[in-house]
Amino acid sequence: MSNYKGHLTGGVATFASTYFALTMLQVSIPVNPLQLLLFCLFGSLFPDIDTKSKIQILSYRVAFVSFAVLAWFQRWSAVVLLSFLLLIPLVVHHRTLTHKKWFIVAIPTSLYIAAIIYQPQYALLVLWNGLFFIAGAFSHLILDYGLRIALKRR
Numbered sequence: 394m395s396n397y398k399g400h401l402t403g404g405v406a407t408f409a410s411t412y413f414a415l416t417m418l419q420v421s422i423p424v425n426p427l428q429l430l431l432f433c434l435f436g437s438l439f440p441d442i443d444t445k446s447k448i449q450i451l452s453y454r455v456a457f458v459s460f461a462v463l464a465w466f467q468r469w470s471a472v473v474l475l476s477f478l479l480l481i482p483l484v485v486h487h488r489t490l491t492h493k494k495w496f497i498v499a500i501p502t503s504l505y506i507a508a509i510i511y512q513p514q515y516a517l518l519v520l521w522n523g524l525f526f527i528a529g530a531f532s533h534l535i536l537d538y539g540l541r542i543a544l545k546r547r
Contacts, residue, residue, distance in 0.1 A: 404437025407532040424521040432522045436529025497530040
């Protein structure tokens with residue numbers, strides 16, 4: 394089991410290897426690499442969002458700033474979505490829902506579907522951000538459980 398620094402290191406390594414592999418395969422990535430790195434890092438910390446820790450405190454601070462910025466720009470849909478995501482730690486226990494592969498994949502998939510329906514101009518951006526979020530979250534599971542158990546079908 395890693396601490397948050399270990400998970401961040403895993404997130405950086407996952408980002409670097411994923412981005413490098415996609416670049417070598419000549420995949421056109423229409424998103425700023427720094428943004429993708431941030432989503433990968435958020436994914437690498439996300440499974441532990443349900444614990445009283447530095448990760449949760451940092452998440453709530455970032456959420457507060459995000460709320461302020463989103464409210465300033467009157468992005469109420471994003472405020473509602475962020476509010477929903479922040480309820481997750483209140484209703485789950487550690488290593489239950491947030492450590493499930495299906496849940497980790499379901500969140501960005503749901504956001505992508507919502508973007509296709511309501512904001513199609515952002516769908517591609519949401520897709521790429523979601524893919525790097527998933528990669529980061531899976532790096533968290535691998536650091537917690539090891540490769541064989543983390544990728545085991547359950």
